[in-house]
Amino acid sequence: MRAFACPVCSEFTAFDTDRCANCQTTLGFHLPTKSMVSLVDGTAVLDGQRWVRCTQYVTLGCNWLAAEEHDEFKKRGRCLADSLIRREPAADDTLAREKLVPTAAALRRLVYQLDDIGLPIDPFWRRDGGLAFDLLSSYTTGEKVIIGHAGGVITIDVVESLDAYREALRVRLGEPYRTMLGHFRHEVGHYYQNILVETGSGAAKYLDDCRSLFGDEQASYSDSIARHYKSGAPANWDESFISEYATMHPWEDFAECFAHYLHIADTIDTSREAGMVLLAERVRFAAPRDIVPLETYDDQPIERMLFDWRWMSMFFNRVNTAMGKNPLYPFEIPLAVAEKLGFVHRVIRETARAAED
Incomplete structure (x- = not known):
């Protein structure tokens, strides 16, 4: 996630904050620009549009802004997330x-x-x-x-x-x-x-590849649940799946891989925004090169993202265990799972590009 800054004093501001801890400026989160903006009487004007606090500011502690008099919102006054x-x-x-x-x-x-x-x-x-x-x-x-x-x-x-x-x-x-x-x-x-x-159009484009990687989603879900909770995961499941739950049914395999893709992408983004890099010459073990998280992996193969993640997660796991906690990312990513994550990466990136055109 992006590291947000106060628009007045440039101090770091947390994603869920409503006030700058340094200069006490009242803040609200503006999703279209991915930024914190200063508010006057709970209102900001951006490009001629008035934005006001989400109506869930008090009840749910929401610091997001909603476009004022946005007729298409049936839940009038709520930000996109809360709507x-x-x-x-x-x-x-x-x-x-x-x-x-x-x-x-x-x-x-x-x-x-x-x-x-x-x-x-x-x-x-x-x-x-x-x-x-x-x-x-x-x-x-x-x-x-x-x-x-x-x-x-x-x-x-x-x-x-x-x-x-x-x-x-x-x-x-x-x-x-x-x-x-x-x-x-x-x-x-x-x-x-x-x-x-x-x-939709995705079925012709992706469905065959999805089934070849994850299995046929038409398999009985109820039968799969019964089998999973009776017999558990198959032997050597960790050679092909990210988790035991992923072995239950092709739908669960996809959902688990999708979730892990979001875990990895968000943690890498957050690390980059903090300016973190791994300098090969500074570590006591053999590292292949400096690990510098990219601004975007949109045009990179999944292997590049996972290579960087392997080294970054090694560091995060050690930090957690130094605090007596469980490793931050207690998972191994075998080749079969990397291929599945690559499919998720492809679907997400091609969908995003199509929306931009």
Whole structure:
């Protein structure tokens, strides 16, 4: 993610902040320019357009701006990210609303990245089957909330924002990594596989290649679930899959690879924006060359991104373990997974280029 600066004093400002810690300027995040802008009475004027605070500023702590009097927004006054929320806990469900705040924050990070890499964000209120998020609570309602995707709607259980709950599930399910942002990235992978690969013009362009890499998505999903939870992952699964969960069904394999692509791309971007490089002459072990994250990997093969990531993640893993925590990226990327990530890279980059033309 980009390193944002205060427009008044140029001090670093966090992505979710609403005030400069140095000069106390009131700030708002403007998605079209990917920048923090200064506000006067909660308003900014950019290229003749008035922008105001998202109406979820108080309830969800949203620091994004929304275009004033934007008629196409059915959820008037909400920023793009928050307008994608189709269902949410009731106003009087205070415990669930409390957990909705960090959940919505993770959603905004997802939407920022999707917009930044050029993927289409077509909301449910604009067309049937558009992207929507049901952010619900199993903890307070007692109703079962199944995290998943169906017909453009992504359902998330906000109780997953509780560290203890999420960690207990991670351990019980044998997962090396489980976060709210990870859930969003995985589930949105299902959405983009459907609209970019399986339907429309994408089917003729990508579907055969997708099936050759991930398998036939027409295989029974219910049978695959039953087999996975009865027998687990096949032997030597780590030679062809990024995670055990990816072995369950071709859809899950694609979604896991899509999520990992977003993990890797965002962490590399954030590192570059911090000015981080690995100097081969300064390390105590053999390094092939300086690792300098590129401004963009759009025109680079996936191998270049993954080569840089291998060395960068080695550093991040060591930092985490130095703090007594688990490695930041506890995954190996075998050749078969690299090829799958290369397919995700191709679909994303070609989709973004087509939108620019």
